[in-house]
Amino acid sequence: MQGRLEGRRTDVTDLDAEPAVRVITSAIADPTTMDIVTQPIVSLDHGGVVGYEALARFAGAIPTERLFLEASELGFGAELEAIALERGLGVLQHLPQGFVLHVNVSPTYLGMQEIHRILERSSLDRVVIELTEHIPVSEINRLRRQLEVYRLRGARIALDDAGAGYGGLELIYALEPEMIKIDRFLISGIDHNSAAAAVVATLVDVARTKGIQVVAEGIETQVEFDAVARLGIDMGQGYWIARPGRGLPRVDVAKLSRLSRTERNVTLGRDLARITEPVATALGSAGFKGQTFGIGVDSYGRALFVWSVGADGAEHVRNATEVECGLSRAECLRRGLARGIESRLDPLVVTDHARRVLGIVRVEQLLSSAGMEAS
Numbered sequence: 432m433q434g435r436l437e438g439r440r441t442d443v444t445d446l447d448a449e450p451a452v453r454v455i456t457s458a459i460a461d462p463t464t465m466d467i468v469t470q471p472i473v474s475l476d477h478g479g480v481v482g483y484e485a486l487a488r489f490a491g492a493i494p495t496e497r498l499f500l501e502a503s504e505l506g507f508g509a510e511l512e513a514i515a516l517e518r519g520l521g522v523l524q525h526l527p528q529g530f531v532l533h534v535n536v537s538p539t540y541l542g543m544q545e546i547h548r549i550l551e552r553s554s555l556d557r558v559v560i561e562l563t564e565h566i567p568v569s570e571i572n573r574l575r576r577q578l579e580v581y582r583l584r585g586a587r588i589a590l591d592d593a594g595a596g597y598g599g600l601e602l603i604y605a606l607e608p609e610m611i612k613i614d615r616f617l618i619s620g621i622d623h624n625s626a627a628a629a630v631v632a633t634l635v636d637v638a639r640t641k642g643i644q645v646v647a648e649g650i651e652t653q654v655e656f657d658a659v660a661r662l663g664i665d666m667g668q669g670y671w672i673a674r675p676g677r678g679l680p681r682v683d684v685a686k687l688s689r690l691s692r693t694e695r696n697v698t699l700g701r702d703l704a705r706i707t708e709p710v711a712t713a714l715g716s717a718g719f720k721g722q723t724f725g726i727g728v729d730s731y732g733r734a735l736f737v738w739s740v741g742a743d744g745a746e747h748v749r750n751a752t753e754v755e756c757g758l759s760r761a762e763c764l765r766r767g768l769a770r771g772i773e774s775r776l777d778p779l780v781v782t783d784h785a786r787r788v789l790g791i792v793r794v795e796q797l798l799s800s801a802g803m804e805a806s
Contacts (some may be wrong), residue, residue, distance in 0.1 A: 441443045443706070444498060448731075449500055450491060450493060450500070451493050451497065451501045451657050454489050454490070454491055454493060454498055455498060455501060455502045455505065455507055455511060456507075456523075456536060458489065458511060458512050458514060458604070459507060459511060459514065459547065462514045462517075462518060462776065464489070464490065465487055465489060465514055465515065465518060465678075466487070466488040466489070466490075467485055467486070467487060467488070467515075467518045467519055467521070467522065467677040468485075468486050468487060468488050468676055468677055468680060469485055469486065469675060469676070469677075469678070469680065470483065470484050470585055470668060470673060470674070470675040470676075470680065471523060471668070471673045471679075471680055471681075471682050472484060472495040472533065472646060472666050472667070472668045473666060473667055473668070473672055473682060473687055474665070474666055474691070475656075475660045475664055475665060475692060476689060476691055476692050476693050477667060477688060477690070477691050477692075477693050478684055478687030478688035478691040478694070479665060479684055479687075480530065480682055480684075480687075481530065481531065482530050482531035482532065483522065483526065483530065483531075483532055483533065483604075483679060484532075484533035484535075484561070484668065485518075485519030485520070485522050485532060485533065485534050485535075486519075486535075486675050486677075487499075487515040487518070487519070496568050499511060499512070499597065499731065500512075503539075505593065506752055508537070508539070508540060508541040509543045509545050509546065510545065511541045512536070512537055512540050512545075512546065513540075513543075513545035513546055513549060515534060515535070516534055516549050517547060517549045517552075518534075519532075519534045519535075520532070520534060520549065520553050520558070523557065523558070525555065525678070525679065526557065526679070530557070530558050531557050531587070532557060532558055532559065533559040533561050533589065534558060534560060534561065535563075535591070536561065536562060536594065537562075537563060538562050538563065538570065538574050539573065539791070541562075541577050541578075542573070542577050542633050543648070548790070550581055551587075553587035554585075555581055555584045555585045555690060556585030556586075557583075557585075558585075558586050559586070559587045559588070559589050559609075560587070560588055560589065561587050561590075561612065562574075562588065562590055562591060562606075562608075563588045563590065563591050563592060567616075569650060571605045571606065573604070574606065574608060575605070575715070578606065587608075587609040587610060588606065588608040588609055588610070589608055589609065589610035589611065589719060590602060590603060590608045590611045590614055591608070591612045591647070592612065592614040592648075593612055593613050593614060594610040594635055596786060598616075600634075600637060603634075603638070603641070603643070604639060604641075605735075607641065607643075607764050608643060609643065609644065610645070610646060610778045611634065611638055611642045611643055611644075611645055611646070612632055612645075612646040612647075612648050612668075613634060613645065613646065613647050613648060613659075613664070614648060614649075615648045615649020615669070616629075616647060616649075617630055617631055618647050618649045618650060618669070619649060619651065620653070620657065621655055621658045621659065621662075622636060622653070622654040622655055622658040628658070628662065629658070631647075631662055631664070635662055635664060638691075639663070639799060641676075641694075644665045644666065645664045645665050645666070645789075646661075646664070646665065646666040646667065646668060646741070647659040647667045647669075648666070648669065649668075649669045649670075649672050650667045650668065650669030650670075650672055651669050651670050651671050651673065652671055652712055653690070655669075655671070655688060656669075656672070656687075656690055658753070659783075660690065660692055661755065663722075669717070672687065703799055708734065724739075725736070725738045726751060726780055726788055726791070729746060733752035734780045734782065734788050736748050736750060737750070737751045737752075737777055737780065739779075749764065750778045752767065752774075752777070752780060752781070752783050753777050753779070753780050753781055754764065754766065754779050754781055754782070754792070755781075756781055756782065756789055760797055763779055763797055764794065764797040764798065765778070765780050765790065767794045767797065775794070776794050777794075778791040778792060778793045778794065779791065779793075780794050780796070
């Protein structure tokens with residue numbers, strides 16, 4: 432076996448190579464040396480758990496991904512993946528009704544007998560088969576035929592690491608998965624990375640047109656959770672929500688519910704820039720119709736309240752009515768006029784994808800622009 436390790440490019444260093452081989456061969460000889468942990472996946476609408484992903488873990492310090500890579504280069508990739516799949520599907524017997532189980536399968540091995548036999552004898556109606564995105568275009572037709580076999584038995588297909596690998600949008604259209612998972616390199620810091628947010632927004636738009644659900648992976652902070660919720664992503668997963676663990680790790684549902692779209696009545700959408708008036712300061716102000724108006728913001732630049740002083744000197748503090756910068760003007764007008772009579776003509780607070788204040792838009796401007804469009 433040492434000879435097979437020589438002269439080969441690998442991400443495993445020379446010092447790691449022999450320990451990696453020992454871990455791999457040990458798992459193949461005795462599958463119980465591979466541990467299975469799960470990580471919760473939650474709804475961004477209500478904050479509750481909707482499913483779990485089964486993840487393989489090995490003893491020692493070598494990362495799991497590197498061990499699977501090494502196994503593939505040694506020619507043991509299908510064997511190791513079959514063990515991980517079989518042990519992962521074992522979680523189903525402990526999974527309550529109403530939840531789904533995500534398992535990882537490499538497209539390279541999907542058609543092999545070791546993998547097919549395991550899937551063939553498993554109940555798949557609560558299973559999501561996650562595929563990595565690194566799939567050669569030449570293999571798409573073959574892969575689509577293989578996936579259809581498992582779809583007919585109730586399985587759903589997820590395209591993992593969307594946005595990270597080869598031919599992302601082409602694969603979404605070609606394979607028509609029920610779900611895509613946004614790679615964590617796009618989610619990390621998305622609250623302040625407008626380029627990543629734009630890529631994610633495009634993926635969400637494509638998914639919506641095709642009825643595909645979207646999962647954000649690698650959420651590690653509250654502001655990332657908040658940002659992906661405002662981008663319209665359906666589900667989230669990551670250390671800030673819950674770390675992988677044995678059994679079925681719990682999440683703080685009360686914490687997540689408070690940040691969910693339903694609880695916060697988050698507005699989603701696209702297109703207000705031409706009539707948005709910028710707010711220059713943390714308590715930005717503008718004067719119109721005899722009033723002085725301001726927005727109180729938190730340390731992230733997100734709106735906390737609307738403050739105004741009328742012509743009579745009376746002060747008013749109200750909750751901010753937020754609209755995302757992409758929302759249509761007609762929808763903004765509808766939401767503005769749906770408020771109580773005392774705040775119906777208050778300006779709307781325009782925010783970016785992470786709820787940071789960009790400026791205000793006045794109801795009078797919305798009415799005026801709607802009239803011009805109608806004419």
